[in-house]
Amino acid sequence: xxxxxxxxxxxxxxxxxxxxxxxxxxxxxxxxxxxxxxxxxxxxxxxxxxxxxxxxxxxxxxxxxxxxxxxxxxxxxxxxxxxxxxxxxxxxxxxxxxxxxxxxxxxxxxxxxxxxxxxxxxxxxxxxxxxxxxxxxxxxxxxxxxxxxxxxxxxxxxxxxxxxxxxxxxxxxxxxxxxxxxxxxxxxxxxxxxxxxxxxxxxxxxxxxxxxxxxxxxxxxxxxxxxxxxxxxxxxxxxxxxxxxxxxxxxxxxxxxxxxxxxxxxxxxxxxxxxxxxxxxxxxxxxxxxxxxxxxxxxxxxxxxxxxxxxxxxxxxxxxxxxxxxxxxxxxxxxxxxxxxxxxxxxxxxxxxxxxxxxxxxxxxxxxxxxxxxxxxxxxxxxxxxxxxxxxxxxxxxxxxxxxxxxxxxxxxxxxxx
Numbered sequence: 124x125x126x127x128x129x130x131x132x133x134x135x136x137x138x139x140x141x142x143x144x145x146x147x148x149x150x151x152x153x154x155x156x157x158x159x160x161x162x163x164x165x166x167x168x169x170x171x172x173x174x175x176x177x178x179x180x181x182x183x184x185x186x187x188x189x190x191x192x193x194x195x196x197x198x199x200x201x202x203x204x205x206x207x208x209x210x211x212x213x214x215x216x217x218x219x220x221x222x223x224x225x226x227x228x229x230x231x232x233x234x235x236x237x238x239x240x241x242x243x244x245x246x247x248x249x250x251x252x253x254x255x256x257x258x259x260x261x262x263x264x265x266x267x268x269x270x271x272x273x274x275x276x277x278x279x280x281x282x283x284x285x286x287x288x289x290x291x292x293x294x295x296x297x298x299x300x301x302x303x304x305x306x307x308x309x310x311x312x313x314x315x316x317x318x319x320x321x322x323x324x325x326x327x328x329x330x331x332x333x334x335x336x337x338x339x340x341x342x343x344x345x346x347x348x349x350x351x352x353x354x355x356x357x358x359x360x361x362x363x364x365x366x367x368x369x370x371x372x373x374x375x376x377x378x379x380x381x382x383x384x385x386x387x388x389x390x391x392x393x394x395x396x397x398x399x400x401x402x403x404x405x406x407x408x409x410x411x412x413x414x415x416x417x418x419x420x421x422x423x424x425x426x427x428x429x430x431x432x433x434x435x436x437x438x439x440x441x442x443x444x445x446x447x448x449x450x451x452x453x454x455x456x457x458x459x460x461x462x463x464x465x466x467x468x469x470x471x472x473x474x475x476x477x478x479x480x481x482x483x484x485x486x487x488x489x490x491x492x493x494x495x496x497x498x499x500x501x502x503x504x505x506x507x508x509x510x511x512x513x514x515x516x517x518x519x520x521x522x523x524x525x526x527x528x529x530x531x532x533x534x535x536x537x538x539x540x541x
Contacts, residue, residue, distance in 0.1 A: 138241040142232045142248060149228045149252035153221050153261040160262045162213040167194065168264030172216075174199035179206045184353075190404045191357040192365045196350065197307030198266040220261045220268045228252045230275040231511055235518055237282040238484075247518035250468070251511055255461040256441075260507055267507045270308040274508050276300050277311075281318045281484055285325045291338065294322075298339045302346025305363055310495040311508065315339075317488050358405045365404040368412025369395075374433065374500040375415040375426055381433045383500050430497040437493050437501050441465055468510070471517035474524075482519060485512045 136144075164172050170186040174194065177185050186194050202216055209215040228248045235244025251257055260268060280297045287293055297318050304311040322335050351361035358365070369386070373379065378389045386395050391414050398407040419426040441461045472489075479486055492509045 138236075138245065141245055142229065145232070145245065145248045145252055146225050146228050150221055150225050152252070153224055153258055156258045157217055157262050160259060162217055162262045162264065164213070164264065167266075170194045171199045171202065171264050171266070172211075175202035175206055176211055178203040179211065190365065192354050192362060193369075193404050193408075194366070195266050195307055195309075195364065197303060198269045200306075201269060216264055217262065220263075223268050223272050224257065224261050227257075227272045227275055227511065230272060230279055231514060234275065234279045234282050235515055237279065238515075239481075239519055239522065243515075243518045243522045246521050247515045250514040250517060254464055254468075254510060254514065255457065256504075256507055256510070259457075260504065263504070265504055265507075266308050267504055270304065270311045271508045271511060273300055273304050273307060274311050274314050275511055277304070277314045277318060278484070278488065278512075281314075281321045284318070284321055290327075290331070290335065294335045294338045295342050298342025299346050301339075302343040305343075305347055306350055308508075309364065309367070310492060310505070313491040313495045314488055315343075316491055317484050320487070321484060358403070360405060362405070365408040368408040368410070368415065370499045372411040372415040372418075374498060375418050375429070377418070379429060379500070381429060381436045381501055383502055433497045433499075433501050434493050437496055437506060438469075441503070468513045468517045471520040472513050475516045475520040478519075478523070482516055485516050488512050 170188075171194065173187040174184055174196065177183060178200065183191075184196050184199070185191060202219060205215040205219045209218065228251055231251050232244040232248040235241075235247040237244075277297060277300045280293045280300070284290060284293050284297075297315070301312055301315045304314075319336075319339075322332055325332075327335075347363065350363065354363075355361040372389070372391060373384055373386065374381075376389045376391065378384055386392055391411060394414075395407055395411060398410045441458050475482055476486065489509055489512050496505055
């Protein structure tokens with residue numbers, strides 16, 4: 124059969140060539156998606172755009188409202204040089220996002236190859252390269268586009284650290300990536316715990332573990348120090364971000380639902396605007412944090428139940444319950460195929476959980492990343508980076524199932540022809 128012949132021909136290619144074709148295919152698919160779904164400057168994307176624009180214009184890192192550290196700065200800092208090279212256009216950000224997506228596909232292969240084998244790595248790369256949200260978010264100005272390869276880089280280091288003779292170099296790199304992740308998206312920092320546990324369980328001597336811990340911590344702080352110094356100069360305090368209290372309150376107040384709610388729809392609305400006016404973003408954030416902590420202390424059971432609800436909402440299938448019949452036909456079709464992909468990845472991951480001893484770093488990362496969002500609130504795009512891990516666990520499950528099928532066929536053939 125032609126299809127079988129084609130598949131056999133592909134299998135004869137070196138893994139590096141197959142991966143290059145997968146990466147190229149992922150780039151082509153994303154370029155086509157950008158034609159069908161043009162990039163728009165909306166929501167947080169507008170703030171990232173303005174921050175990058177201000178950097179290029181020499182006005183420093185400030186968003187549209189004049190905040191210094193309210194929105195994550197890492198993504199717009201990377202957008203800025205693309206603006207310088209290609210102008211302040213959506214094409215500049217689209218090129219950046221496509222490069223980041225291609226990098227993510229390549230790193231996923233390396234993780235699969237390192238932890239399992241080349242076949243698993245290739246399958247994982249294909250799954251991520253064709254995952255619809257991964258494709259469509261290339262046309263969105265969102266920090267998750269940068270968080271994804273950074274998180275994957277940290278996971279790849281975790282996958283090779285034990286067997287590597289370059290442990291110091293890898294530890295330094297892990298510290299740099301963690302420091303950058305803190306500036307790009309704080310929730311991604313939880314993957315440093317996976318790296319730390321890998322080091323602790325590696326069987327390395329206590330001296331090696333202590334040295335690695337010191338190197339990692341020092342490099343992470345050094346990576347963060349320019350940003351902390353800048354915020355100390357601008358705000359009077361060396362904070363990484365000023366929106367943690369704001370986000371904590373949005374997730375813990377009488378109007379909280381688990382999803383994002385506007386500050387205007389909460390009891391703290393007038394106070395928030397007052398504190399911003401008299402003391403700026405830092406005071407407003409601190410006061411919002413105090414209000415959130417007070418609400419949690421007064422409603423511990425409700426807050427705990429809401430936190431678990433957020434964990435459930437984080438993994439809700441891609442169905443838009445709010446739009447209902449207002450959803451367009453095109454969006455319904457996209458969501459249907461997305462739902463199919465999502466359920467397949469989820470089902471294969473559940474199958475893989477039975478072999479958690481082989482997959483515990485990935486499963487731990489999934490749990491930690493989910494838990495990192497439980498104190499705050501949930502948006503659908505927050506799920507994107509961790510879906511790379513489901514692609515890896517699903518790839519392992521597919522490889523495992525294929526091996527079982529092959530073994531069963533061999534057993535049947537032997538039984539029929541003893």
